[in-house]
Amino acid sequence: MDLSNARWRKSARSGASGGNCVEVTSNLPGVVAVRDSKNVAGPALAFTPAAWAAFLSQVVDRP
Template sequence: MKAEWIKSSYSTSSGPDCVEVAVPDERHVLVRDSKNPDGPRLTLTPTTWTAFLPYATATPR
């Protein structure tokens, strides 16, 4: 799967929050650690990604 990776706006070059996302086609959303681009990645369905986003963007209590 060829994908164009987009880095999270919350990620910084020096911080621990380095997440990248790619959408290579209408059936897959890919997630990886930008500090380890050749490492493991998650492959999600768009439905699963949409359900996950509120938890990823929630402010810690």
């Protein structure tokens, strides 16, 4: 999978020090990719947008 045109972003909840963060890209058609922000040249996980949305619906903060 070619991720060379991916625009990666960190969570707004990431600390200023970088720490243990993941980066996500959703600007590629049909795929949401996730990678370790400390190893940007390393592997990335790829999900369909539907699978990513299902994951997020289970991990979001709840009141």
